[in-house]
Amino acid sequence: MEAGAAPVPQGHIALVGAGPGARDLLTMRAVQRLQQADIIFYDRLVDPEVLELARRDADRVYVGKDVGACAWPQHKIDRLIVAEAAKGRRVVRLKSGDPSIFGRACEELAAAEAAGIEVEIVPGITAASAAAASLKRPLTERGETDTLVITTGTCRPGDASPDRARLAHPGTAVTFYMAVDKAAEVSRDLIAAGAPGACPVDIIAAVSTARERHAATTLDRLAETIRDEGLKSPAILFVRYPKSLAAARAASAAA
Amino acid sequence: MEAGAAPVPQGHIALVGAGPGARDLLTMRAVQRLQQADIIFYDRLVDPEVLELARRDADRVYVGKDVGACAWPQHKIDRLIVAEAAKGRRVVRLKSGDPSIFGRACEELAAAEAAGIEVEIVPGITAASAAAASLKRPLTERGETDTLVITTGTCRPGDASPDRARLAHPGTAVTFYMAVDKAAEVSRDLIAAGAPGACPVDIIAAVSTARERHAATTLDRLAETIRDEGLKSPAILFVRYPKSLAAARAASAAA
Structure with missing residues (x-):
């Protein structure tokens, strides 16, 4: 030097x-x-x-x-x-x-x-983990949901939206990031792929902050709930298709 | 009182x-x-x-x-x-x-x-986030993977294994927890469902500790790599099916 x-x-x-x-x-x-x-x-x-x-x-x-x-x-x-x-x-x-x-x-x-x-x-705590903690509802539940999916509602211009059909599966919990404005599409795609409209959904906005808000609804009422409650981004949608819901549906179809 | x-x-x-x-x-x-x-x-x-x-x-x-x-x-x-x-x-x-x-x-x-x-x-940092940080490889990559799945290789006795077929999808990254002993099954199921054997896989053991170990391999060589490297639980398997790999495969099939 x-x-x-x-x-x-x-x-x-x-x-x-x-x-x-x-x-x-x-x-x-x-x-x-x-x-x-x-x-x-x-x-x-x-x-x-x-x-x-x-x-x-x-x-x-x-x-x-x-x-x-x-x-x-x-x-x-x-x-x-x-x-x-x-x-x-x-x-x-x-x-x-x-x-x-x-x-x-x-x-x-x-x-x-x-x-x-x-x-x-x-690494940091991702919104799905914080939302589950706040709701006191784990992202996976033994016997009910064995698979957690984290996906997005919003893609950059020109990119295809993530394929949602494969997410409509018993035993799967899906968290959608950046999807408040795509809620109607999310519901439509999941229901078209076979998910029951009765699947429980939690919407958690501004999780872990003083402005945190939460609404519980079902898949078929998701967009309506977001509108009625005035929920805004940033928020995550936490959609569950529990195995027991699939079993109940199968039993009712067989009856 | x-x-x-x-x-x-x-x-x-x-x-x-x-x-x-x-x-x-x-x-x-x-x-x-x-x-x-x-x-x-x-x-x-x-x-x-x-x-x-x-x-x-x-x-x-x-x-x-x-x-x-x-x-x-x-x-x-x-x-x-x-x-x-x-x-x-x-x-x-x-x-x-x-x-x-x-x-x-x-x-x-x-x-x-x-x-x-x-x-x-x-909430805590989950192993997938820590593994991505350690590898310097994000769990989602714009244009390549838009969906992250966290699932398990090991279920309690009597429970069905998570259905893996739907995970073999372009644009999906899958992290398997508690799956080191199920690596052969994981590979077999994903490849049977259409995932290329060339999908990149990282195996990360004891992530973030002094005993952390890492091996990079492909889906078709996963079980062999775990055996050859002597990797043990706790470890996660991080399997990616990038969109570019699906596109290359489609182009080669069309040629």
Whole structure:
């Protein structure tokens, strides 16, 4: 090293799951990364209280992503987090929920790796887990539901919607993310594929926050309930097709 | 109140997700509950370091549950947690991962509610999220996988295995819990239902702990890889059927 040339400190990017909203649902590892960060890029869905866990002198950059819409294009976020880390800064990209579930972490991972920047994912509590905890209704139930599906109601323009027919199966619990505006389609597709209209559905909005709201309904009344209750995004739909409902239906068909 | 009769303090049961193993993957809420607990019931899968977060004077009761086997029958655990809370104690039932995902929380919730004991669920990081973070491979990938399935390889005696045929679908990522010993069946069922043998699979054992191990393979070589690498439970299988693989297959069939 030449005299006078200070070593460039090693930059680092952490894609950190902020969980569903409540500050105390962050993991200890997430809190540690926030406290180490020189700069934090965050979305609209992150509860403002979560940012209070960061150092006071850390830069905070709002990148304005919201469900189904981006104030900032993804490639701009990718470029900025890499540019900051390349200066030797510790960068946190804070993401609602778990970065690995509908978090678009792939693009940011690829950008970091292409630039030779060290990157890690810190997992977060996903909305389905938080909703189940809040409802006191597990996502899987012995004898009733042995398979949990996490899927989305909203895709980027040009992408096909996830095929829903195969989800209408006894023993399956399905959580739909970003699907409040697609509730009528979700019901129609599942019922067309054979799910009973009587399947229980919970709608949980703003889970774990002070604005949390919950409505219980059935698959055939899903869109109506959302409308009548005025429920808005962010919310998840938790649809269950219990094995006992399938058995009761079979018994009634045979009678 | 009669003179001399002390009020009975309010007992409480918290079903707390301990996450996949690493102590710093507990949420702050989980840590708080551990620190408040008078007595903690825990399983074999919980890393011993997690228990260090509890008060030194808290009672610790090992209930010896392991994957697919119970040293203690569930009804005995149910009875004991309720009996302790009924004495006015703050009870933590610590569970690996997220209590709402294959955590048998239903039985404990029902027992608490039947006894009129206040009960809550504190969500935890489930193994699939921790595995994705460790692999730096998200569970959903835009354009490739839009649906995540979490299912189990092992059911209680007498229960049918989850139907796997519907999981062999382009765009689906499937994580199998408790399935190391069922790997040959998993491969056979998915391939029989149309999934290409070339589907990528990651096997992640003891995720987030010092003993974590990982092997990458394909669906048609899954059981062989587990055997050759000597991978043991607890582990998850992360099977992906990317849309691009389905498209390549269709193109090759048409050629």
